Amino acid sequence: MQTRVHTLRRHRDLGGGSFAVEVDGPIPATLPGQFFMLRTERRWPVQLPRPFSLYDRAADGSWGSFLVKGVGEGTRALLDQAPGEGIVLNGPLGQPFPQDIADPVCIAGGVGLAPFLLLARAARAAGRDLRLLFGGRNRLALAGLEDVQSTARVFAATDDGSFGFRGLVTDLLADLLARGEVRPGDVVFCCGPDRMMHAVAALCARAGLRCFLSLETYMACGYGVCNGCTVEVQGERFKGWPYSRTCMEGPVYEACELVHGVPGG
Numbered sequence: 001m002q003t004r005v006h007t008l009r010r011h012r013d014l015g016g017g018s019f020a021v022e023v024d025g026p027i028p029a030t031l032p033g034q035f036f037m038l039r040t041e042r043r044w045p046v047q048l049p050r051p052f053s054l055y056d057r058a059a060d061g062s063w064g065s066f067l068v069k070g071v072g073e074g075t076r077a078l079l080d081q082a083p084g085e086g087i088v089l090n091g092p093l094g095q096p097f098p099q100d101i102a103d104p105v106c107i108a109g110g111v112g113l114a115p116f117l118l119l120a121r122a123a124r125a126a127g128r129d130l131r132l133l134f135g136g137r138n139r140l141a142l143a144g145l146e147d148v149q150s151t152a153r154v155f156a157a158t159d160d161g162s163f164g165f166r167g168l169v170t171d172l173l174a175d176l177l178a179r180g181e182v183r184p185g186d187v188v189f190c191c192g193p194d195r196m197m198h199a200v201a202a203l204c205a206r207a208g209l210r211c212f213l214s215l216e217t218y219m220a221c222g223y224g225v226c227n228g229c230t231v232e233v234q235g236e237r238f239k240g241w242p243y244s245r246t247c248m249e250g251p252v253y254e255a256c257e258l259v260h261g262v263p264g265g
């Protein structure tokens with residue numbers, strides 16, 4: 001983990017109020033699902049930095065980007081910076097999606113797409129095309145679609161039918177299960193709004209699919225000091241301890257490890 005001030009290169013508009021916030025390197029090697037705590041060097045309006053998955057990274061680490069949607073003061077401050085200004089990054093932090101699953105079925109909602117672009121690039125480099133179900137309210141909510149379409153096998157879903165499958169991403173998953181595109185024994189990786197992850201986990205449980213979720217828990221420090229990000233857990237890797245810090249043992253958990261399911265879901 002390193003803390004460094006990086007120079008903002010540009011905001012690449014991905015539509016629907018979302019941008020790829022691109023910064024100069026060096027960006028350390030980062031596994032899909034790991035995250036960084038970000039704040040602006042100047043004019044940061046809130047007390048604490050905010051967590052973001054690394055969205056993209058040059059192979060040599062000379063630049064990296066974060067997929068940011070303006071939802072509050074912190075995200076808006078990141079989007080208000082001008083090229084040349086400083087962005088403070090601390091990371092990479094947390095645990096990634098499991099690395100021993102050869103061909104996961106990835107499910108993203110909105111900015112939950114962020115961890116999957118790097119995973120898609122890694123799969124392509126290994127000679128496979130990642131299966132990615134990407135859902136949003138409408139076409140505009142599918143920010144980053146063009147980026148992943150060029151590297152993965154994307155199945156898109158919109159609630160209003162303005163692009164791809166009409167319906168929720170869980171309806172799309174059920175459809176792909178019925179058509180044999182997703183099969184028993186497949187493993188699901190999911191990142192998105194809490195309610196979506198909750199529904200995906202429930203469907204996976206009914207269909208007998210293992211399911212890993214990247215939680216978007218609110219975080220204060222990001223590196224295990226404040227205990228502000230805990231969830232109640234069960235399972236061997238926690239050695240009998242009933243709570244886990246999302247920033248340390250997470251943000252990725254297997255659904256069955258979460259005693260109360262997805263927080264807020």
Ligand SMILES: Cc1cc2nc3c(=O)[nH]c(=O)nc-3n(C[C@H](O)[C@H](O)[C@H](O)COP(=O)(O)OP(=O)(O)OC[C@H]3O[C@@H](n4cnc5c(N)ncnc54)[C@H](O)[C@@H]3O)c2cc1C
Binds near residue numbers: 053066070218251
């Ligand atoms: C590991 C991880 C990776 C993430 N990756 C991304 C990413 O790639 N792109 C992205 O856009 N976002 C990502 N997020 C979410 C992002 O960090 C938050 O949305 C962040 O809080 C936004 O900061 P803000 O100051 O703009 O908004 P905030 O003021 O923090 O509010 C944003 C939203 O969070 C709610 N909120 C505020 N406080 C709490 C609280 N204590 N508990 C629960 N909810 C609260 C607010 O009601 C509001 O809906 C990630 C979060 C985590 C944990």
Ligand code: FES
Binds near residue numbers: 218222225229
């Ligand atoms: S955010 Fe402080 S311990 Fe996790």
